[in-house]
Amino acid sequence: MDMKATKKKLGLKEKYRVMTRDLGWEPGYHTKEEIFPYATYEGIKVHDWDKWEDPFRLTMDAYWKYQAEKERKFYAIIDAHAQNNGHLNITDGRYLSALKVFLQAISPGEYAAHKGFSRVGREFPGVGTQVACQMQAIDEIRHAQTQIHALSNYNKYYNGFHAFADARDRMWYNTVARSFFDDAMSAGPFEFMIAIGFSFEYVLTNLLFVPFMSGAAYNGDMATVTFGFSAQSDEARHMTLGLECIKFMLEQDPDNLPIVQGWLDKWFWRGFRVLGLVSTMMDYMLPKRVMSWREAWEIYGVENGGALFKDLARYGIRPPKGWDDAEKATDHMSHQIMLGLYQWSFGTSLHSWIPSDEDMAWLSAKYPTTFDKYYRPRWEHIRKLAAEGKQFKNFGLAKLCQTCQLPIVFTEPDDPTMACHRETTYKGEKYHFCSDGCQHVFENEPEKYIQAWLPMPALFAELEGDIGKWMDWVSLRDGQDNGDYVGSVDQRNFEQWRGLATSNS
Amino acid sequence: MSTVFIALQANEETRPIIEAIEIDNPHAVVNRQPAMVKIDAPNRLVIRKETIEEQIGRAFDLQELHINLITLGGNVDEDDETLTLSWAE
Numbered sequence: 351m352d353m354k355a356t357k358k359k360l361g362l363k364e365k366y367r368v369m370t371r372d373l374g375w376e377p378g379y380h381t382k383e384e385i386f387p388y389a390t391y392e393g394i395k396v397h398d399w400d401k402w403e404d405p406f407r408l409t410m411d412a413y414w415k416y417q418a419e420k421e422r423k424f425y426a427i428i429d430a431h432a433q434n435n436g437h438l439n440i441t442d443g444r445y446l447s448a449l450k451v452f453l454q455a456i457s458p459g460e461y462a463a464h465k466g467f468s469r470v471g472r473e474f475p476g477v478g479t480q481v482a483c484q485m486q487a488i489d490e491i492r493h494a495q496t497q498i499h500a501l502s503n504y505n506k507y508y509n510g511f512h513a514f515a516d517a518r519d520r521m522w523y524n525t526v527a528r529s530f531f532d533d534a535m536s537a538g539p540f541e542f543m544i545a546i547g548f549s550f551e552y553v554l555t556n557l558l559f560v561p562f563m564s565g566a567a568y569n570g571d572m573a574t575v576t577f578g579f580s581a582q583s584d585e586a587r588h589m590t591l592g593l594e595c596i597k598f599m600l601e602q603d604p605d606n607l608p609i610v611q612g613w614l615d616k617w618f619w620r621g622f623r624v625l626g627l628v629s630t631m632m633d634y635m636l637p638k639r640v641m642s643w644r645e646a647w648e649i650y651g652v653e654n655g656g657a658l659f660k661d662l663a664r665y666g667i668r669p670p671k672g673w674d675d676a677e678k679a680t681d682h683m684s685h686q687i688m689l690g691l692y693q694w695s696f697g698t699s700l701h702s703w704i705p706s707d708e709d710m711a712w713l714s715a716k717y718p719t720t721f722d723k724y725y726r727p728r729w730e731h732i733r734k735l736a737a738e739g740k741q742f743k744n745f746g747l748a749k750l751c752q753t754c755q756l757p758i759v760f761t762e763p764d765d766p767t768m769a770c771h772r773e774t775t776y777k778g779e780k781y782h783f784c785s786d787g788c789q790h791v792f793e794n795e796p797e798k799y800i801q802a803w804l805p806m807p808a809l810f811a812e813l814e815g816d817i818g819k820w821m822d823w824v825s826l827r828d829g830q831d832n833g834d835y836v837g838s839v840d841q842r843n844f845e846q847w848r849g850l851a852t853s854n855s
Numbered sequence: 856m857s858t859v860f861i862a863l864q865a866n867e868e869t870r871p872i873i874e875a876i877e878i879d880n881p882h883a884v885v886n887r888q889p890a891m892v893k894i895d896a897p898n899r900l901v902i903r904k905e906t907i908e909e910q911i912g913r914a915f916d917l918q919e920l921h922i923n924l925i926t927l928g929g930n931v932d933e934d935d936e937t938l939t940l941s942w943a944e
Contacts (some may be wrong), residue, residue, distance in 0.1 A: 362918075362935045405931035408918065416921045423922070560862060560891070560926055567890035575890050579864050583924045590931050640889055654928045657857030661930065661942045 366407035371400060374477035386475040392538040395603035399476030402598050405590055413485050417492070424580045428500055431573040437507045438851045439570045441637040443844030444835050448562075448635035449501055449574060450510045450700040451627055455527040456558065457497040458518040460581075462531035463546055464490035470539040482591050489584040496580060500573040507847070508840050510699045513825030517699045520824045522748065522757070522805040523627065523691065529755045529802060530624050536798070540599065544613040547592020549621035552658065555585045556650040558628050565636045593658070600665035607666050616794070618670035619787035622679075623754035629684035630691065633713065634705065642716035643684050651676070672787040678763040681717050685725040690759045692732070692834075693744040697817075699826050701835035704733045724766050741834060747806045752781040752799055753788035760784050776800060859900050859929030859940040862893040869923045871910035872902075878910075879903050891925055900929070902938040 360368065377385055389396070430436070440446070464487050471483030498514075505511035518524050534545035563578030596614075599606045629643035659669045692702040705713065710729065713721045732742045748757030762768040772783040776796045783789040792799045813819045821828055830839050861876070863869040865887065873892055877885060883896040894900065907915045917938050929940035 362933065406918070406921075406933050408921075412918050416918065419922050556926055564889045564891050579890070579925050582926055583921060586924050586927050587921070589926070593930070653858055654860075657859075657928060657942050660857055664943055 362407050365409055366404070369409035369411070370404075370478045370481045373481075382475060386473060388473045388539055389475050392540050393609050394540045394599055394606050396475075396599075397602055399479070401601065402476045402478040402594070404478060404482050405594060406587055408482075408485065408587065410481065410485070417488075420580050420583060421492075421496075424496055424576050427572055427576040428503070431500075432503050435851055436571075436573055437504055438844075438848050439572075441569045443508075443840050444635065444701070444703060445569050445571065445637050446504065446508050446510070446840060446844075447700040447702065447835070448631040449504060449571075450514075451523075451631055451635070452574075453497065453501045453511060453514045454517040454521065454699060455524045455627060457494050457501075458515065459527050459531050459550075460490050460497065461494040462528075462535060463550065464488075464494060466531075466535045466542055466546060469535075470542050473539040479595075486584075486588055486591065489581075489588070493577075493581040493584070496577045500577045503573060507843065509827070509838075510701075510831045510840075513699070516823075516825040520805060520808075521697075521699060521826075522694075522750065522755075523698065525755045525803070525805050526627060527624055529753075530620055533620065533798075540595075540609075541613050543592060543595040544610070545617050545620070547588060547595055548614065549617035551585050551588040551592050553618065553621040553651070553655060554625060554628070555582060555589075556654065557625060557646055559585060560650065561641055561646040562628065562632060562636075565632065565638070565640045568638045568640050569636055596662065597665070600662070600667070611667060612794070614667065615671040616791050618676075619672040619785075619791060620754065622672060622676050623751075623756055623784075623788070626683050626687050626756060629680075630687040633684035633716070634688045634702075634709075639712070644680055644716060647680050651680075671790070672785075675763045675785065675787060679760065681720040682724070682761060682766055685713075685717075685721065686759045686761070687756075689725070689728060690748070690757050693742055694748060694757075695833050696743060696745075696828075697820075697826070697832065699824070699831045701833060701838050701840060703835040704736060705729055720766065736834075747809070749782055750804050750806055751784035751788050752802060752804070753783060753791045755802070755804060756784055758782060758784045856897050857942040858895050858897060859927075859942060860893055860895045861900060861902070861927045861940060862891050862925040863920075864923045864925060865890055865892050866923065871912075872907055872920070872923075875906040875910045876900070876902055879906050896940075898942055898944065900940045904936050 383390075467483045467487035467490060471480050471487055474480055474483065501511060518528055530550075534542050534550075537545060559578045559582035563575050563582070566574040566578060596610060599610050632639065632643040632646060656669070659667060688702065691698055691700075692704070695702045710721075710726055714726065735742050748759070750756065751758055758769070758771055760770050762770045770785055772786060772789040774781050774783070774789060774793060777800075779800070781792060781800070783792065809815060809820050813823060826832060835841055863873065869892065873885065873894065876894055877883060879902065880894075880896055880900050883894050883900060886893045886895065902917070902920070904915055904917050917933060917935070920938065927940060929942055932939045932941070
């Protein structure tokens with residue numbers, strides 16, 4: 351016989367209490383210090399873990415229900431994409447390069463975040479925190495899987511998607527994102543929360559998943575829009591968790607303030623450097639653009655980041671150290687990185703190209719103070735060389751920043767005609783940096799960053815400088831995956847298949 | 856004064872939700888972008904279950920918002936009846 355439910359359903363706050371904090375218990379056989387050995391060494395003082403509260407008050411039962419719904423929506427669109435030649439519906443084959451950066455650099459980062467949250471969910475003593483971290487660990491592996499799954503549809507037809515894991519580990523422009531996550535994962539649990547919850551979620555993903563995905567929609571790529579927005583619906587929760595963690599640390603003890611401020615300084619700059627790749631995707635790799643990188647940074651960086659720091663000022667937090675340098679770099683970075691990708695395009699698992707007249711007109715309009723003055727002349731020179739049959743190639747290897755691992759291609763914050771280069775000598779060895787921000791990060795933790803694995807030194811240490819061997823090692827197929835888009839196999843196939851799809855001949 | 860915002864996917868499910876948010880927050884600005892709608896408001900935005908239910912014509916659990924939520928900005932406070940986004944004044 352069915353039992354009749356007599357009790358009234360629990361309210362949201364009551365349910366949250368029962369299904370998170372009431373799951374905890376006081377240990378009897380071991381001390382809390384033995385069970386949670388990593389909770390104190392970073393210096394963060396916590397007096398009452400029960401003060402931690404998820405503002406969404408999401409409990410596991412509701413979590414499964416809504417995540418299942420998101421997955422059903424996602425797979426309905428992925429099926430439709432595969433059934434309807436979705437790979438031919440994109441605006442232009444150039445757009446594929448943005449997807450390749452995404453798959454090689456970002457999706458493996460989601461997987462790294464999954465591993466990190468599985469770990470810190472175990473390391474934090476608070477039950478509310480453990481539950482939130484467990485949900486986030488599951489979210490992150492879902493993101494990695496759905497992204498890889500969605501993009502596998504493109505791998506059937508185009509080059510550069512086939513070996514994203516090797517590209518992620520070994521390819522020079524991807525180790526930028528890899529080093530960000532390795533840095534976070536080898537930090538303590540509280541710093542990890544700032545690295546991912548604040549820097550990756552709050553600073554990065556809004557720019558990556560919101561204007562970029564809206565751009566994917568504009569470019570006819572429903573598969574990417576779907577995984578992007580599906581992932582970002584979780585990121586809203588993750589950002590809230592990251593912000594909650596910052597407020598929690600600041601409210602627990604005044605001694606936590608300088609530690610938290612130091613992490614915000616470090617991870618803002620680390621995140622901003624990873625955004626260099628995103629800026630290039632937005633300004634150069636989307637054939638149809640919703641907004642420029644500069645416009646997106648205004649909304650999600652300046653306005654939203656500014657609002658956050660103003661809010662945190664009540665705890666004594668100030669905007670991060672690199673804030674002003676970031677503002678100065680915003681009108682330059684996408685151009686500098688695209689020029690870098692183009693001149694080293696023999697060594698990229700994606701195609702780059704010289705912007706068309708129409709693209710350059712758009713870039714001039716969006717970057718009125720910088721593009722025509724500093725970057726148009728370079729592109730026009732490169733175009734002239736290409737017309738003479740001499741593609742501009744830089745066969746020298748890029749010098750990489752020891753901290754962010756980007757090639758040192760940026761200019762001085764106050765002089766865009768001067769290359770920016772910093773160096774530090776530590777224990778008799780010289781280390782190079784792209785900026786003051788990266789130099790500061792290194793100098794605060796030199797023992798950590800001298801251990802960084804950098805792809806260019808590895809080419810010599812492990813492969814004797816042999817470019818052919820290196821290409822095999824990074825699973826780059828010369829003449830297929832790399833080089834200029836114009837004349838590539840991807841271009842030929844995209845145009846031929848699209849022609850077949852729109853005619854009967 | 857800072858801007859709080861919520862962005863939702865543009866689809867059939869969110870159309871009445873966006874209308875409800877507009878009713879409850881006449882000061883909010885609705886920006887329609889490809890595949891998404893971003894709603895900005897100075898300092899504070901309140902989303903009410905009751906107004907959504909009136910617009911959508913069925914019972915609605917505020918946590919259903921998670922399905923179509925893209926992103927938000929501001930401190931979150933959620934209970935059974937309302938979801939509030941705010942920045943400290």
